[in-house]
Amino acid sequence: MKKISYLEITSLVIIQTVTTFFGISVSILKEGSGINSWLSALLSYVIGIIPLIMIIYISNYKKDLKLNDKINNLFGKKIGFCINILLSLLLVSLAITLLYNINNFILSQFLYRTPFIVSCSLFMLLIIYNANKGINVISKVAMLLLILNIFLYTINISSLVQYIDISNFYPLLKVNTNNIIPTAIKISSINYLPLITILVIPKDKLTTPKKYNKSLIIGYIIGAIISFGLVITTFGVLGIDLVNTFEYSEYIVLRKVKLLGFLERIENIISLQWIIGSYIYLTVLVYTMTKSISIKSKKINTWITTIIGISLIVITLLIFKDNTIFDNYIRNIFPYIISGITLIYILLIIKIFISKTNLSKT
Amino acid sequence: MNKIINKIKNETNNLDNVIYRKKRILYKDLHIIYIDALIASDKISDFVLRSLNRIHIPTYKNIINKIANFKYKELTTYDEIIYYLNSGFTILLVSKNKYIALETRRDLSRGVSTPITENTSRGPLDAFTENIEMNIGLIKRRIKSNDLWIKKYVLGKYTQTSAGLIYIKSIANKDLVEKVDTLIKNIDIDGIIGTGTIRNLIEKENKNFFPNILSAEKPYTAIKYLLQGNVIIMIDNDPFVLILPSTLNDYFISEEDDYNKSISVSVTRIVRYITFAITLLTPGIYIAITTYNQEILPTQLLTSIAAQRENVPFSTFVEALLMILSFEILRESDLKLPSFASSAISIVGALILGEAAVSAGIVSPIMIIVVAITSISSLIFVEPQFTNALRIYRIGFMIGGVIFGIYGILLMAILLLINLVSYDFLGIPYLSPFAPPITADLKDSIIKFPTIKLKKRNHLLSNNITKNITGDEYD
Amino acid sequence: MIKKILLILIIFLLTGCYDHKELNTIAIMTATEINKINNEYIINVQVVNPQSSDKTVNVGSPFFVYEGKGITLHEAYRNIKTQSSRFLYPNHMQLLIVNEKLAKEDISEIIDFYLRIPDTRTEFNVLIGKSDNILNITTPIDDISAISILETMRTNNKYLGITNLVTFNDFANMNLNKNLEIILPSIETVDYTEESTTIENTEKTEIKSLYKLGNLAIFKDNKLLDYLDKDESITYNLIKNKVASILITKECEKDKYITAEATEIKSEISTKNKEININVKMSGNINENMCNIKLNNEKELKKLEKELSKYIKDKIETSINNIRKNYNSDIFGFLDLIYKKDYKTYKEIKDTWYDGEFQNIKINIKSSIDIIGKGNVQEGNNEKN
Incomplete structure (x- = not known):
């Protein structure tokens, strides 16, 4: 069996924790805590440690099994199948959000006249192609693309830091203070609960399983630093009024980027980071869903992946008929749906705990 | 024995070239058969006939004992006789099922000469020849160790080409050798004409456009890879050897790198990787920028490009395709023409064609620049298969650019990346030192570390990891 | 194999290259001048003449100015298409000049349009035009007047400090922030005649007619009040x-x-x-x-x-x-x-x-x-x- 290097896990974690900020978390932040967004973001990193610890705990149970096999092993075939399906359904809500978000962005900023289904299906085609190649290829592609992404993040953040106006963060903790903690919880559940998908890679599949925890934590920290940089630059450069005005303020702020004094107008290139991030995230999600409906035959798996991909497009088209529905969805419905993953975490941990105590008794 | 002679005569349709002689020693007739075209006549007269003259008791053992040829082979079957006869051996038919083949081959190959395809400014200048024995000699000369193992094969139903699998036993991975061994053994084909046939039979051709097998003309290159743990396939009648498996990074390494300091090598490598990106992406990005993402260019540059394109009737994509096509035609004709005519004709053709096309308003001057930089960049890669793969993906990027602009380029890049990552040949991932990251080889990829710090081999290629402990005692 | 061919066919059929625009089908717009007369927007749009950058042949003036009318700005832009042979490409817009008559009524109504449409970068500069037809004047040295004006503003701001550069985002921010008032730089023409719009204007050593940067324009409640004097302008920029x-x-x-x-x-x-x-x-x-x-x-x-x-x-x-x-x-x-x-x-x-x-x-x-x-x-x- 081919092994996965710990760097690949780290890059998956970074991409998963940063990508959701674009369009989704920032939108919740500016609506929820407005000028105190930086504090909400900071708090969400603290809250996010809880799912991270849970993931590390779960990963230590039967180190050679994938997430779905772990569930099947713990709960038996029937209940396990139900839980797997439940997890997939929860992940579908995230997948359609990401899919609509990124395609809506592409169509509103790059390709104004292209129909949604065209850009969406080409994007999905690549996702299905990659997901069929297995987690090995996904993680390696993620690692290589992350190099490009980190380069873009660095340009993004470092060239915007000089435009940050500290007064844009004032008044400190005077307005909108009630919403800081609820927003932080919302964001951290969006950003960090779906990290459960990282468990698709069993701990033993690493070249150095010892570094598993370390790579998760490093990925988490780097992801937090990058996403905090994005929040700070967006809110600090534009100011709360403009941030609230634009749909994709994270993108608008990139128009200010000026590299080496002459490279300007490169916002479209820098914003490729979001497309790359969403692409990798979606691939991981589609792969996880395919594995949840666990069938050993490879050919059928290919079909399942294809069906999942197509049905994601169909669901997206059916649910999100326009922007307004999407905005309402991510602000009012999505955080609650996604926090349903907590249930799975808790179920898994309780069951593992019980089985461990049983083992130690006998 | 007459039966054998008759059979040969029958099968060869009484060919004049096959010469049958009889030599009587004491009571016994010895039959001597050889093919005129393949043997050296002095060898026959010097060794075979003269030594036979000295033999008084014509027993099989005595003949073998007394014969003066430096190489002989004891044969038992008819098939063997035919093989050695056709390889330029002289056959002695002693008695039933006791035949001897004596080496009397005429030297049909040219001598060791300088390489034609690989230019080097420093380093040894000898190249492989068409003679497999000589080629093995060239390698053996450089590796004076018992660990240099050679497996021999005879391939091809009619050509009966001899081939060799060469590796250093204590370095090369056993699995790898076995895998290559079975791959070669499974070959069942009418004729092996050159390394190209064997390469296409071994390589999974259609899965990856990029080559997995490196071909080398110089023993220097072959030795270098042998010492890394790669294996080499050698074929008689072909001055190129095959090195396998190769990874993407191998195509960025050249022999000169060994003669330069690590910093200057690193700079050259970075330039090579940039060139790789340029030759792949430039036409695609140009199309993407000028037909979709015009906002990226500064206003002055955009207006000047727009001015140049003002009178061009084609779309940018078609324009680029036309220019790339005409470059390919030029290159192809350049290859076919004899060398004294080619450079003059191609330069004149290119200059006149380019100049005239611009002034006639068929293409814009900037497109000439784009195609020129693309083509020049593609020329730094010597392996033709690599350049061909680049050409295919270049057109892919152009299509991506014309469909979705910069976004299409990104999608195409992801596709290329998936293909490269997912492909592995004989257990070695194609993007090997990068994904999965292998520290030992990463030190000799985009950045080259000083040779004293390159202490280890790629663990996928070799079980014997340590290769260099120079300077360790001073630490 | 058939599957793959089908797939490629589908890709090609799906994509009609919807957003494909060749460089010789677009008109690169560099500046817009907005005025409002009788409840109708009148916009002057400056479009670069790409052939003019080829200096060897005489192909007319370096830019052209189209006029469009409409009840809303978008409509006004669309109406230009009845005159222009090419698609207006707004991504390279550098300047937005708002006429003072419109500014005196209410300047905030133009903000929404430019924020909303995705194909203008909101980083262009905003100015108040004290006179009409500023974009029509041909300029020496930098022959596209929008770029010329922009460079003049930069130099002025750097060495004199009277004017300053307000990008559209800043302008929108001043409008959106309830505690801020709008302040914008201004520009006017000097000795405007019919001749100033011709290319001959720039061919003499003594330039008859040119634009001139004015002092800062002060607003209250989105309405233009007046222009500051020189010292006040410098003071504002200083603070x-x-x-x-x-x-x-x-x-x-x-x-x-x-x-x-x-x-x-x-x-x-x-x-x-x-x-x-x-x-x-x-x-x-x-x-x-x-x-x-x-x-x-x-x-x-x-x-x-x-x-x-x-x-x-x-x-x-x-x-x-x-x-x-x-x-x-x-x-x-x-x-x-x-x-x-x-x-x-x-x-x-x-x-x-x-x-x-x-x-x-x-x-x-x-x-x-x-x-x-x-x-x-x-x-x-x-x-x-």
Whole structure:
């Protein structure tokens, strides 16, 4: 069996924790805590440690099994199948959000006249192609693309830091203070609960399983630093009024980027980071869903992946008929749906705990 | 024995070239058969006939004992006789099922000469020849160790080409050798004409456009890879050897790198990787920028490009395709023409064609620049298969650019990346030192570390990891 | 194999290259001038003539100006397509000039359009046009007038400090932030005739007609009130840290002047106990000295520094007080400052801000100048006097 290097896990974690900020978390932040967004973001990193610890705990149970096999092993075939399906359904809500978000962005900023289904299906085609190649290829592609992404993040953040106006963060903790903690919880559940998908890679599949925890934590920290940089630059450069005005303020702020004094107008290139991030995230999600409906035959798996991909497009088209529905969805419905993953975490941990105590008794 | 002679005569349709002689020693007739075209006549007269003259008791053992040829082979079957006869051996038919083949081959190959395809400014200048024995000699000369193992094969139903699998036993991975061994053994084909046939039979051709097998003309290159743990396939009648498996990074390494300091090598490598990106992406990005993402260019540059394109009737994509096509035609004709005519004709053709096309308003001057930089960049890669793969993906990027602009380029890049990552040949991932990251080889990829710090081999290629402990005692 | 071919076919069928636009099908738009007459927008759009960058053949003027009319801005832009053979490409727009007649009515109504459409970058600059048809004038050296104007603004801002560059995002921010008032640079034409729109205008050594940058335009409640004078403009830029260098010319004797060029200007503005503190620090060179001030004398230099500092302080003080008295518009963002730094006071005074609070708030100004260089001359050269 081919092994996965710990760097690949780290890059998956970074991409998963940063990508959701674009369009989704920032939108919740500016609506929820407005000028105190930086504090909400900071708090969400603290809250996010809880799912991270849970993931590390779960990963230590039967180190050679994938997430779905772990569930099947713990709960038996029937209940396990139900839980797997439940997890997939929860992940579908995230997948359609990401899919609509990124395609809506592409169509509103790059390709104004292209129909949604065209850009969406080409994007999905690549996702299905990659997901069929297995987690090995996904993680390696993620690692290589992350190099490009980190380069873009660095340009993004470092060239915007000089435009940050500290007064844009004032008044400190005077307005909108009630919403800081609820927003932080919302964001951290969006950003960090779906990290459960990282468990698709069993701990033993690493070249150095010892570094598993370390790579998760490093990925988490780097992801937090990058996403905090994005929040700070967006809110600090534009100011709360403009941030609230634009749909994709994270993108608008990139128009200010000026590299080496002459490279300007490169916002479209820098914003490729979001497309790359969403692409990798979606691939991981589609792969996880395919594995949840666990069938050993490879050919059928290919079909399942294809069906999942197509049905994601169909669901997206059916649910999100326009922007307004999407905005309402991510602000009012999505955080609650996604926090349903907590249930799975808790179920898994309780069951593992019980089985461990049983083992130690006998 | 007459039966054998008759059979040969029958099968060869009484060919004049096959010469049958009889030599009587004491009571016994010895039959001597050889093919005129393949043997050296002095060898026959010097060794075979003269030594036979000295033999008084014509027993099989005595003949073998007394014969003066430096190489002989004891044969038992008819098939063997035919093989050695056709390889330029002289056959002695002693008695039933006791035949001897004596080496009397005429030297049909040219001598060791300088390489034609690989230019080097420093380093040894000898190249492989068409003679497999000589080629093995060239390698053996450089590796004076018992660990240099050679497996021999005879391939091809009619050509009966001899081939060799060469590796250093204590370095090369056993699995790898076995895998290559079975791959070669499974070959069942009418004729092996050159390394190209064997390469296409071994390589999974259609899965990856990029080559997995490196071909080398110089023993220097072959030795270098042998010492890394790669294996080499050698074929008689072909001055190129095959090195396998190769990874993407191998195509960025050249022999000169060994003669330069690590910093200057690193700079050259970075330039090579940039060139790789340029030759792949430039036409695609140009199309993407000028037909979709015009906002990226500064206003002055955009207006000047727009001015140049003002009178061009084609779309940018078609324009680029036309220019790339005409470059390919030029290159192809350049290859076919004899060398004294080619450079003059191609330069004149290119200059006149380019100049005239611009002034006639068929293409814009900037497109000439784009195609020129693309083509020049593609020329730094010597392996033709690599350049061909680049050409295919270049057109892919152009299509991506014309469909979705910069976004299409990104999608195409992801596709290329998936293909490269997912492909592995004989257990070695194609993007090997990068994904999965292998520290030992990463030190000799985009950045080259000083040779004293390159202490280890790629663990996928070799079980014997340590290769260099120079300077360790001073630490 | 068939599957793959089908797939590729589908890709090609799906994509009709919807957004494909060749360079010779677009008209690159560099600037827009907006006016409103009788409830109808009239826009002048400047479009680059790409052939003009080929200097070998005479192909007409470097740019063209189209006029469009419509009840909304979008409609006005669309109506241009009835005249232009090409698709207007707005992504390279550099300037937006709003005519003062429209600005006097209500400038905020144009903001929404430019924020909403994705294909204009919101980083272009906004100006108030004091006269009509500014974009029509041909300009020498930089032959596309929008770029010429932009460069003039940059130089002016850098060396004179009268005008400043306001991008559309800043402008929108001033409009959206309830505590800020709008302030914009202005531009006007000089000696505008029919001839100024022809290419001959730039072919003489004496340029007859040109644009000229004006002083800053002050707004209140999105309506243009008036233009500041030169000193007030400089003061605004000075306080807002929007200037790289200014000239300070002070009368030292009767009809004799001394000129200092201040660089490295840094101003801080803070609030405490319902008071605004402004601290302006700069360092500079003496570039002209008509009086006989001995600059290499430590004492005289210190004295001069002190005098100059006081001079600057007085200028700033009078300018601020004039603005407060004449326009009652908080362009300096004092209320925003109080809102951000002193939320408690803000709640007290926000309702009565323009009913006296703004007029009466105490403003403490500190200024200091360090004279670093005095040019190539050692001391005063008017020894005869």
